[in-house]
Amino acid sequence: MRLPDFEAWAIFAAVVEHRSFTDAAKALSVSKATVSKAVTRLEQHLDTSLFSRTSRRLALTESGKRLADHAQRIMAEGVAAEEAAHDETADLSGVVRLGAPMTFGLLRIAPLIAQFTRQNPLVDVDLHLSDAHIDIIEMGLDATIRIADMPDSSLRARRLADVTLHVVASPAYLAERGRPNHPSDLGSHDCLCYSNATTPDIWRFSGPGEQNVVVQVRSRITVNSGEAMLPALREGVGIARLPDFIVGDALAAGDVEEILADWRAPPFGLHLVTPPSRLRPARVDALLDFITRHHGCRKMNDHV
Structure with missing residues (x-):
C-alpha cells in the first residue's frame, strides 16, 4: 500500500489557509518552489486540479474545495500530535x-x-x-x-x-397593548426577533397538557444580537424572547416582565x-x- 503524501497534504492546507503560494511558503519557512512542487505532486497523484491559477488570482477548484477540509484536518492532527508529545514534558504554553x-x-x-x-x-x-x-x-x-x-x-x-428563553415585555408595553395569555395571542403583537435563528419570526412553544404551538410573529425589529434588543424592549417597542444571561438583570430590576410563564420555548x-x-x-x-x-x-x- 502506498502511503499518503502527508507533506503535500500539509502544504496544500497551508496554501488554502493563506490563499497564496508565497504566503504559505513564508509561513512554513520553505521556498515557493517547494510549495508549488508539493501541490503539483498532490494534483498528479489525485489526478485532479486543486487550484485555478492566474497571474492575479488563486482560487480553489470544486475538487479543491471538497478536499480542503481533509487537508486541514491532516495538518491539524499532525500539529496536535507533536504538541501533545511536547506537552507531556513541558509547562502549559x-x-x-x-x-x-x-x-x-x-x-x-x-x-x-x-x-x-x-x-x-x-x-x-x-x-x-x-x-x-x-x-x-x-x-x-x-x-x-x-x-x-x-x-x-x-x-x-x-x-x-x-x-432557557424568557418571553418578556416592558410594563409600559403591556399596559398599552395588553398581556398575551396564550402563544397564539402573539400574532397581534409587535415582537423583536433574533436574525441568527433559522426562522426568526417563527416562535415555538410547549405548554400545559403537552400542547405544542407554533406562532408566526410580526417583527418590529430584527437584529443579530440579543443584547441589542434591550433598549427597544425597555422602551416598550415589542415583545422579545431572550436567554437569562441577557435579560436576567432587566427582569430583576423590573424593567421587563415575563409573560406566558406556563409556556416554554424549546431550550437551546x-x-x-x-x-x-x-x-x-x-x-x-x-x-x-x-x-x-x-x-x-x-x-x-x-x-x-
Missing part, C-alpha cells in the same frame, strides 16, 4: 484560539479567560466573539462555544447546559464544540476543562 457568541462571550467567557490566563502565565488566548455561525476548521479555532441545537456533523461537543443547548480529532494540545484541554468546571459540565464524550 502557547496560544489557544477560542470562539464564543458575542454577549455570552463578554459576560460569561471573558471573565473565565482572565482567570485562566492569570493562573497560566505562559498560555495566550485568542478569543473570537461573533454571533454569526462560524466554521471552526476554516478559522483555525481550537474550540468554540455555541448556543444552538447542534446538527449532526463530524464535530465533537460537550453540552454545558440548557439555555450551550455547547463547547471542537474539531473531530481527540488529539489536542494540553493547553487546549486545560482551558476547556477550566470552562467545563465553571459551568458544571460533563466531560466531552459524545459526538454531534
